[in-house]
Amino acid sequence: MPELPEVETVRRDLEQAFVGCQMVGVEAPGLIRLRRHSLPSELRARTEGRTLMGVGRWGKYLLLGLDSGDDVVVHLGMSGQLRAVPSQAPTLPHTHVVVTWAGAGQLRLVDPRAFGELFVTDRRRVELAHLGVDAMDPGLTARRWGAALAGRRVRLKALLMDQRFVAGIGNLYADEILWSAKLGADGRACDLTSREAGRLWRAMRVTLTAAIEYRGSSLADAQYRDLAGAVGRYQAFHQAYGREGLACRRCRSTIVRVRAGGRSAFSCPRCQR
DNA sequence: CAGATGCCCTGGGCGC
DNA sequence: TGCGCCCAGGGCATCT
Numbered sequence: 554m555p556e557l558p559e560v561e562t563v564r565r566d567l568e569q570a571f572v573g574c575q576m577v578g579v580e581a582p583g584l585i586r587l588r589r590h591s592l593p594s595e596l597r598a599r600t601e602g603r604t605l606m607g608v609g610r611w612g613k614y615l616l617l618g619l620d621s622g623d624d625v626v627v628h629l630g631m632s633g634q635l636r637a638v639p640s641q642a643p644t645l646p647h648t649h650v651v652v653t654w655a656g657a658g659q660l661r662l663v664d665p666r667a668f669g670e671l672f673v674t675d676r677r678r679v680e681l682a683h684l685g686v687d688a689m690d691p692g693l694t695a696r697r698w699g700a701a702l703a704g705r706r707v708r709l710k711a712l713l714m715d716q717r718f719v720a721g722i723g724n725l726y727a728d729e730i731l732w733s734a735k736l737g738a739d740g741r742a743c744d745l746t747s748r749e750a751g752r753l754w755r756a757m758r759v760t761l762t763a764a765i766e767y768r769g770s771s772l773a774d775a776q777y778r779d780l781a782g783a784v785g786r787y788q789a790f791h792q793a794y795g796r797e798g799l800a801c802r803r804c805r806s807t808i809v810r811v812r813a814g815g816r817s818a819f820s821c822p823r824c825q826r
Numbered sequence: 827c828a829g830a831t832g833c834c835c836t837g838g839g840c841g842c
Numbered sequence: 843t844g845c846g847c848c849c850a851g852g853g854c855a856t857c858t
Contacts, residue, residue: 554851588834588853613852631851632836647836666835668852683853707828716853724851774838774850814830816851 555629556613557688557721558764559777559785563635564610566780567617570637571654575604578653587649588630589670599623599673600652612684612720614670616677624677630668636661637780688721689761698754702742709745709753710738710818722757725770725794728819730756732793737825738818763790793819 555563579600581593591599600619609616609624615635617625627635639658644651650662650671662671674680686693705712712718713727722730731738734756736749745753764770769785771777772795778784788795792802796819797810806823 556852586835628852630835630853664835665837666851668835670853711829714852772850776837776850815832817849 554631554723554725554772555633555769555777556723556726557610557761558726558787559769560610560613560615560629560721561689561765562768562779562785563629564608564615566637567608567615567635567660570780571605571657571660572607573604574657575602575655576600576652577602577655578651580651580653581649582651583647583649583667584671586667587664587669587671588667589628589672591672596625596650596671596673600625611681611687612716613723614681614684623673623675625673626670626677626680627662628670630664630666630670632666632776633662633664633669634776634778635780636663636778636782684716684720685718686720688719688757693719695751695754699747699750702745702750702753705742707742708738709736709740709742711814712742713757719757721761724816724818725791726760726764728793729764729791730760732819732821732825733760735825738813738820740826763787793821795819 579597581596584590584593584596603619603621605617606620607618609618613628615627637658637660640653645663647665648661648663652660710727710731713722713730714724734753736753764787767785767787768779769777770787771784772788793808796808799808801808801821801824804821804824806821808819809822810817810819
């Protein structure tokens, strides 16, 4: 389940591998199965012959900036992978888009569950208007974070996962951030002291930064892979997520799992208030 | 406004 | 071994 650290890892890989490269062929056999998508004919018309100028990220969205000014916007959903492969590599099932670069092999989007998105646009701000500030945006200071939390009655985990409030955090990192901040998922944002709000901000930045450093988390199903197909290494540092029944590494109490909003939430009942 | 539920989708794990 | 069930969950629609 790619969240901000995984998407950022792929962004850096893409930048390294393909900036300055020209797209000479764009095939989109399964594109229309994705949740939000361009028509394959439109995608092809606006990408073939174009050069990749830069790769941005906003929350869990990747923005491949072309020399035309268009962006190819990609969301990996639950199971999406972007993979760099030689042009002659066999095509995996659920391959939705294949970009052939001039002299640089291919970039392929593979997404079995098809929860992902891929579309080309010249109005990214409009298309992504629902997104709040990126969780790693330098402009999101502790002070602004505290101000944004004030008056919000919503529960902390729901707020962290609300992409309109702050973009990039999903179920896994929300649990890790709350553990790090020693805060419970069901606490209300408006009830936090300024000290606690600061702790949450710091936990968010520290957790995401560390996860990026270790190239994201790959779970047992190994759904998340980087551009080269390698798994992440941050799962070894998880403190809450997926650790039901294991000892909290801070207080030795037992990590519990509860269902909330149809999703699993892992936490330490003792040291997270 | 907050929160719960259901939907989209497939692969993997588990119990019988 | 094989079958069916459940689970994973991002984002969105819909309801209470």
